[in-house]
Amino acid sequence: MANMPASEMRLPPHLAHLLAARRLNTAKDALSLPKVELIAVLDAGLPTARAAVAHVSEVACPPCQTALALLEERMLGEGGRLATTLCGQDEVLCGGIPVGKLTEVVGPPGIGKTQFCLKLAMLAALPECYGSLNGCVVYIDTESKFSSRR
Template sequence: TKISGFPSSPPVAGVLPAAEMANKLVSDMCLPPHLAHLLAARRLTTAKDVLSLPEVELMSLLDAGLATARDAVCRVSEFACPPCQTALALLEERVRLGGGGRLATTLCGLDEALGGGIPLGKLTEVVGPSGIGKTQFCLKLALLATLPECYGGLNGRVVYIDTESKFSSRRMIEIGQKSFPQIFRQEGLAQKMAGRILVMRPASLSDFTKRYIFPTLNQWIVEG
């Protein structure tokens, strides 16, 4: 991510959200006293204040030369942005911190490739050509999420946003009967699991926010 507003400044790579980097306070950056006082006097209090200004405007505002303006940009960039990291370093950090658990898909090859299943607490995108089985896979994941923990599930609830009207209760039951016959033979358990899946079919984004987010989804979460 390049946060500097100057084309001549070197890019600074990082992994923090842009808003978090931009809102870092200049007063917390341990800048040289003369530079800190100069920026404070001009009410440049955050990294965004300094780095979003054109070079000429910053020179004029600081009443300083090009060297001083560029020095301010470089120093603020160093404090505002995290250091460069390799992909290996990011992977090692993720392993060290732990992934927060995974939901096994019961597909051995896929679970092995994913390191145990779908990671929890993260956004996972399933991509593939038409007819490859993405919808069937999502139906199975919905069942797995509502499955009792003693059977390897999460015993949770699911919000299924169906923008293509492809959700099929009948197909989901068929998948459940084939994948988890011991569960679907228990009277009432399949109905209980199905009751934990909220299916939404919004016609548009505005329809989704107006009709479902407020108040349907909020009420469903509270009641749950």
């Protein structure tokens, strides 16, 4: 959502005009500036800069969910799941990894996190006729160790 164009953010007209005039075309452009710089770029006061950050953040950021809401969703079985094809893992996860959610996989080195994530990426991208999602995958490697050969 960081690359969402300002024109699609349904911002108040005066704010959209200010951002466009200053070539702050995406949410990332507007949110990456410190408030002091945003004040200078917008040539406006602190209240306007705060309003801009609040509006852009509200549109560009996913809604906050509490642990209780996630637990209730899990108990009700709402939302799709991507089966990992590991029976025990799928049972613990109530059917697999939640679809449409950000999932972080953590653990000690050498435990198989990367292999597990690559397998999930492949499973998510496979066509529906193979029992998969026929979807698109975003793989975020925070350690810059991704190997495309793998």
